[in-house]
Amino acid sequence: MSVPDLEFSTSLLLCLIPLLCFFLKTTLTNFFSSKAGKLPRSYPLIGSYFAIKANMHRRAEWTGEIVTTLPNLTFTLRRPLGHSQVFTANPANVQHILKTNFSRYRKGELMHVTNRDFLGDGIFNIDGEKWKFQRQVSSHEFNTKSLRKFVETVAETELSERLIPILTSAAANKTVLDLQDILQRFAFDNICKVAFGYDPAYLLPSLPEAEFPVAFEDATRLISERLNSPLPLVWKIKRVFNVGSEKQLKEAVRIVREFAKEVVREKKQELREKSSIGSVDILSRFLTSGYYNEEFVTDVVISFILAGRDTTSAALIWFFWLVFCDPRVEKEILREIREKSESPVYDEVKDMTYTHASLCETMRLYPPVPLDTKVAMKHDVLPDGTAVKKGTKVIYHPYAMGRVEAVWGEDWADFRPERWLEEEAAGDGEGKWKFVARDPYTYPVFQAGPRVCLGKDMAFLQMKKVVAGVLRRFRVVPALEEGEKPVFVSYLTSKMKGGFPVRIEERVE
Template sequence: MIDLREFSSSFVPLTAAALALLLAIFIILFRGPKSPYRAKKYHPIGSSHLSQVLNFYRVHDFMTDLARKHKTYRLSTFSRSEIFTTDPAVVEYILKTNFPNYGKGLYQYNILTDLLGDGIFAVDAEKWKHQRKVSSYEFSTKILRDFSSAVFKTTAVKLARIISEASTSNQSLDMQDLFMKATLDSVFKVILGIDLDGLSRTYEEGARFSDAFDKANAITSFRYADFFWKIKRFLNIGSEAELRKNIKVVDEFVYKLIKSKIELLNNPHADTQPGKKEDLLSRFLELKESDPKYLRDIVLNFVIAGKDTTAITLSWFFYLLCKHPDIQEKIAKEIMQATQVRSDFSIEELAAKVDEQTLDQMHYLHAALSETLRLYPAVPVDPKVCFSDDTLPDGFSVKKGDMIAYVPYAMGRMKDIWGNDAEEFRPERWLNENGHFQPKSSFIFTSFQGGPRICLGKEFAYRQMKIFSMILLGSYKFKLNDESKPVKSRTALTLHIDGGLHLRVFSRSNRDTTVDA
């Protein structure tokens, strides 16, 4: 992964100087009477790119501070505006009401396409519609739901066994790292039907892929901040040379798996093999989707969607449970009541009790996970591009080519949306008078987007996180390894915990004698 401090030491001063020059040019260009910004009403300028660069290490909290002054504000350059909003009416407008006018755009496509190709998260229009239609159908099938649930349980049990060793030896664990490996194992099994085995790293080729994929993802993310990435790509130097090398490793691995899967499905003697057509790739191949490049793009888009997001959410969730041990115990009690396991249960016995019926009873767990996503959304900022001049519901104008982003991280902290206790971790806000989970509008709770682009894997993500949580929290109690050490996010496209999440683990069967020691 890229060292953020090393990156910032060279990138920030150069960028600050460049932005200061661009800002001066912008002021000169638009002070005259011909300025287009005098003809229409535009959002107030909340800050400058220079200020964002100087606050790079805390950019999400910096944007939250700005949002408390203006629900919607803009940063301007000499070429376009970048608009940031926490206004639910504006969010609904760009995600639903006038959805066709806001999308990824060519700017984001150019950034993402080397890694994600023409996958669903990089494209608009007909390419997006086709993949959305096919994927939506497959995600709704009972076959994929049952297969994924079995995969999640198997992986969670494997993770619990690793945690058991640490519990016995009283060692601390980096739970974020373990969640990252476990969710990648799960998503690979569901999508490709193979065991990547990242948790134990016995599959050497799979480990190389995993490392290369993480590095390629990180470098692609930093393209949003690196003004010189196209030059570096053209010259094949620096981070872009590293990106090309890692994408080659990723492509070789994925294309090899696709070829093997096609050969397997075309083998008439392989019909008796169990699970042959349960994974997502096999389902797409059954629909006669046989172009390797198309399948490669689908695979990597779903891997990137299903890997980091659930792992990040689980990491922040376990952090919050360590900060609120009363809530951790309340969830553990709900797990015991739902599963009705004996006091001397094994991990496998608990896992066997985790099914659709018990998952549906976990209202408080579902609420606590949603509360985690409200405060720590896996994707803290989600940008779109305006395709033609428009006027937003708040009466302000937006120009063709402008970027407009809604900010889930800041929205979760707005008192006018969530009340005076907006910054508190309180799962009860998601429960009705009967203690049942009560969903919120997707235009105030934006972790899964809303409108036509609402996340296809939303229910899969909740199912995976609930299964992992039930097996782990039903078996162990978790505490921060160092209560005095601050836990904060790392500035990137996804909200990783900076430096990992280091926890100590105690078996619930002997917690009364061990935890207090």
């Protein structure tokens, strides 16, 4: 070997020794950390890629299991190429993110670009003036007068004329139904009627096959996979060449957007033909707001479908599963339903305290949106001392927050609506339940702060209407193998893997 070659080899070795030492130190540190059962192993360059990849199918459960073992309920997940994400189930951090430092934690350009193909500039994918405008216009439809009208007309009609007849037929014919599909159809019809003044008639006795709902389901799944990809470069390359999952996403989004555009065109035609419309819906407000752009209004339609279709149906399927597993709770709900049966339609569901608590308890264990992501606009330090660099994704974790023993007690895994209730003494000696709400930063199922969900009250009224209408007449019996349990999966919203097969039985008691 020549002298220059020897010098080069020696220099290369000297350069590699520190890198090798760093690699061994990191590997050993993370090995022992992993053995302690806390953070996943992380390696130079690739971070915790192997752990992330292995748990892609159960991301909410996996990260929830990690975060609830840590004293400050927060951890930083190292991703490939030096990127990281902060996961937190700490209420003080959640308040810091969603309220105290609201302007510092936003959707951000990275999130906007990732979700743009599907959600565009809809309210769930933007910040700033466009977000404020959409929220302001939408807020007019969530006052008490509108909520009463929704329950007494839209929800009542969809329940009595569509859902109940389908369940009655299934009970008579001993048919197995996919309740997840049925409730998604119900919620889809509801949100289209109340937000757009449009009836897609998706919940009919024939349970018609339709291209849009299938495409919508595919789009939410594929955009979620894109959002959580451990190597974003992969989906970006696939999009450039229009192959694989990106080709599927493009086709699904095309179908979804065509449906939404058709809804917008029909509403525009209706507004042109009528000098005044008796009932003003959200879509009409946007079209007459003076800020009209077809693509933008199409984004609004898609966002409302996502909010109205997937969230309430997700909560209800887990509610029916948990109530079936606990006859004591079912008995108490039935008692309340029968007590309220003579009340006016709106008052009946508004005052169902025990049922309301049962729904809150359901969403504590199975939140419709189990994880929500913000992006730090500046360097920051969370209240628990966690350092956050500018551009870092910070994910608050409703799924994990419902499983924190220090907050919910040793029985956190139990379905117990009473944890939301206090018993008030009545004049006749009979106790009466009083609902006790939790701090929204401890229970951020509907977000909190300036972006708190506008449709929260409407969602509860709709869910209680379904519960009262269904349980008053039927038993919902899961059609699963003995010992089998539904599997929780989450995309943009949570679902039961493979649906929720049930048998419907008429009540005889």
